[in-house]
Amino acid sequence: MNFLSDTTAPAHPAILDALGRANEGFAPSYGADPVSARVKAQLCELFETDLDVVFTTSGTASNALALSVLCPPDAMVLCHDEAHIHRDERGAPEFFTKGGKLLPLHGDHAKISPDSLADALKQWPNDFVHATPPAVLSLSQLNESGCAYSLDELDALIRPAKAHELHIHMDGARFSNALATLGCSPAEMTWKAGVDILSLGATKNGAMASEAVLLFPDMQDRLPRLLANQKRAGLMLPKMRYVSAQMGAWLEDELWLDLARKANAAAKRLSDGLAALEGAELVHPTHGNEVFIRLEDSLAARLRDAGAGFYSWPDGSARFVASWCTTEADISAVLEAAR
Amino acid sequence: MNFLSDTTAPAHPAILDALGRANEGFAPSYGADPVSARVKAQLCELFETDLDVVFTTSGTASNALALSVLCPPDAMVLCHDEAHIHRDERGAPEFFTKGGKLLPLHGDHAKISPDSLADALKQWPNDFVHATPPAVLSLSQLNESGCAYSLDELDALIRPAKAHELHIHMDGARFSNALATLGCSPAEMTWKAGVDILSLGATKNGAMASEAVLLFPDMQDRLPRLLANQKRAGLMLPKMRYVSAQMGAWLEDELWLDLARKANAAAKRLSDGLAALEGAELVHPTHGNEVFIRLEDSLAARLRDAGAGFYSWPDGSARFVASWCTTEADISAVLEAAR
């Protein structure tokens, strides 16, 4: 009954198998191997477009690399006040942009509100030498409160941002969970919606360590700079095939969506079950694999006593994260303990 | 007959097995897992001292992180002109130190000569506000010409550097190869010789992606800063157990030394065999798993025609790198083709 984080879960067996298959004979270093080329082709097909990809081993690395080619050192990234890049990456974006700013915006459920964006765009001009110009809008999908932006909500932010010549970054550490919820295509949730660069994460949903930065067509001319930054940050692994192989297996035969659906369903069942109880109140809607719920002390204690692992969130709620390997029995046990 | 680089080789089966064993159930994230703790204990035992360790997935990451806690932004790292940190890391040390300088020193066979070091220490004062002060001496062991510093040679550099209050970094991307050659203990080649921080690499000698930064006792107070920098650089993997598990298996039962001895022996046989031929001349002594040899064009062509993969080095020589999986048959085939 470990709901601490999806990063505490083990890897799916298919990932390990893929490592075994990749471990045959010699292969070119630093990403020039055939496995990586194959996974790039998979991504092009799944996202229905030409694209470039750089594989990494952490979501923070992906986000920071993406921002490093989108935000000049004297410019600014707009993001939600709760954004992982703002709160949980120890300043990685500031480091990789070499001094860029992050401007925290606001809105319920960790979704940037169009008003907050409009206000920032009005207050921060992009042609005044004294003021830091906004250069990027970064959106988390699934976001830090476990919510997904609808396609309309994405449009209501991306359209005005693009009108001010901002680029759009999507932090997709839990991209597959959002995709499973929205039921749209990967293309619809990204480049067709105006996203320029996507951080795509497999680690939280079944991989050991496999993430990717996807450059959609308008950004492909930034690949050389991205590669230089990847090398310069120690993120260009000598034997890259073992990173891309994980992602290949994860994308194959819809495994990524199957695992996301499973985790989402577990979270939904947990969310519904807990929210129905006295002394429990959902803080955010449950769109993916995370449940944020305010629990009376006695209820929280009862759950912990029963062996349920979850975090006390800074806002006073409890966060439960379901993963690809959360079982029906786990959920039942928690709900039973709760009643 | 692939001698392009030890990073083109696959991983040893024991590494894959270790990943399987580590992939059981839930585990704390970001390096707080029991696997990582166990490997730290292994390292303490092998290096005969208390130490702190941060696991990474590339040698460039290890070097850059190590230098990030040794060299202030307005100071300088002394290294050989051929050093990997100077030539092959796209400025990672400059990035991680946030603007530190690297001063190239000289000496045969990629070994810094004591005279070159003395000259630099004389020319660059450490108390003049206009000049960048030397803060670190970085030594590669095995070095970029495939040579190992003897313990006496290390002492002849480390002693004067320490007298000028420099810290000592060792780039041990091929540490096990040097260790196998010198036949000394890990402790003798590092902290007993005055090394403050070691970049220890397993990737080139049998792992998929497993490297470590070792802080010897005098440096342990720098761990918090090192961890912050690791996080900030996107190098703190969520599921770190899979990185440390590789190193654990590699260190177990002397596997690291066995593989290094095997690669070194293969390189030595190749080196001796080629050097005995007309039209071939060794450029550097073969202390580890790398052979640098000048080949007449016809000889080089013959080898390539026979399917031998090797790089033309900038100095005009050919570089052959043996790895843990280079076979006797590979060497025989090359030598046969050469004759």
Add this chain to the structure above:
Amino acid sequence: MNFLSDTTAPAHPAILDALGRANEGFAPSYGADPVSARVKAQLCELFETDLDVVFTTSGTASNALALSVLCPPDAMVLCHDEAHIHRDERGAPEFFTKGGKLLPLHGDHAKISPDSLADALKQWPNDFVHATPPAVLSLSQLNESGCAYSLDELDALIRPAKAHELHIHMDGARFSNALATLGCSPAEMTWKAGVDILSLGATKNGAMASEAVLLFPDMQDRLPRLLANQKRAGLMLPKMRYVSAQMGAWLEDELWLDLARKANAAAKRLSDGLAALEGAELVHPTHGNEVFIRLEDSLAARLRDAGAGFYSWPDGSARFVASWCTTEADISAVLEAAR
């Protein structure tokens, strides 16, 4: 009738005289000259303490240098959302701290409210490797809305900040204007209140280009790093005597206070006169030499037609800045035009 900014005003004649006096014969470079030493002694006497000083030629330089020795690259400065360091320095603090963050706090009249500070200190821990720790509280005195913190208000912010081990920076670009208003001593408004480093500005109040960073006793061990950063930023002028000489003249015989009192009085008369009119409403109290007032369009137009220069502020108000050379006649003319 130029009220655009105090930086559009010329220098006071005493400043030019001081330059003439400093221009005698040879003098050591880079701040080691006797003029600079004498001005340092003046500052020690006026601030009633030992201190170290570095002279600069812009307020942005002073602020950025101060923060460069207070905020590590992976840490954070807390400041008001309207702070000059956040809004008007094109990311200078981020550049000089090499990637530090600025967290915007809130409160009326550009004064940080104790609640906003408390909230930030609660939300941002200083011992969690994933989160950027707060390291500095920066306060502008006079602030960006032309208001002065009272000594009690300073205490209500500095005390909790220090309890969380933050250092305190004061942006004193208009320090003399605040001092004239509060009527306290320089010491009471700075180190006695807990301020660690002060950016002291003379440029806006009569100098050509003369600013200083003052390190109060607890910070004096940071002088070598501050000097290195000053040199490294191109801010260590070869002939520093001409910068310090300006400040010396400015501090002599209470000239700084006389000029501040004059500018403040002009602003107060303008503020009172305008606020008494139909169609005008003060936005902030007038504590120093700046007036922020909302003007009906017809009134604003009338003033501009009469030749009054002032800026339309982003919040919709009009900003009038009085300077040391604003005359009674200027004020009368504006008020006459307004009526």
Add this chain to the structure above:
Amino acid sequence: MNFLSDTTAPAHPAILDALGRANEGFAPSYGADPVSARVKAQLCELFETDLDVVFTTSGTASNALALSVLCPPDAMVLCHDEAHIHRDERGAPEFFTKGGKLLPLHGDHAKISPDSLADALKQWPNDFVHATPPAVLSLSQLNESGCAYSLDELDALIRPAKAHELHIHMDGARFSNALATLGCSPAEMTWKAGVDILSLGATKNGAMASEAVLLFPDMQDRLPRLLANQKRAGLMLPKMRYVSAQMGAWLEDELWLDLARKANAAAKRLSDGLAALEGAELVHPTHGNEVFIRLEDSLAARLRDAGAGFYSWPDGSARFVASWCTTEADISAVLEAAR
């Protein structure tokens, strides 16, 4: 008899007069004033081309700003091992380029030899992701050994550098001294020779603090970035008219050349006089206002006893710097003491 440095000299009276004239009434801030516009026009005329200019108050600032728009963070500046940017600016170029490298080249008399340049261009490719690409060639004119490159010597370096797509920076801290020696036009020594950006210094030759970064036509599109970097570095002075006014006076009626000729002539007389003595040997030819000469200990002592101020240079020689205010009597007194 102060020959320590041209930065120890006072300012020429014309400079002080110009400050007085500039100190009339209100003027727009941050360089938008009419004085600055007028000086820009002077520069265009003197350099016979359209150009953009940013005024600064130190040579280090000019060099660092220039390099900040020429060298990306992951690229490299080629310069002489003795270059001021490498030896004497505490890593300012590394700071402003955000981690760029400086590669020291070699050649007699602080002039880069064409062979050394060719070797570097061969060793450091500009299209290999692992290696830092050369982006800029920086040349000091007058250089750090007091020597001027002839126009042919400039061409022999600039031509191959441009063929490798490098940009050319000229450090002209003593530009006027070199110009006076070569007797060519400012245009011939800069953009007609292929120089992209010039750091032009007046401070060492009669100003208080006045330097400029000149962007020649091909670089004018980099002005917005240069201005942003200037602001961000605290180098955009609020009352810029006082900096540009100095340069205006300095350029007027050939004052810059008159002063340079005077200083050069003084140095030449000193150089010839000393070199004719027993126990004295010129180390470098005297092309400008600096004399580097090896003196027997007794001779050096005799000079010091007579009150001559000069520096002992790291290479064992004595450095004498003449300035615009060095008198015939000073030189005579030194030579008399020497005999």
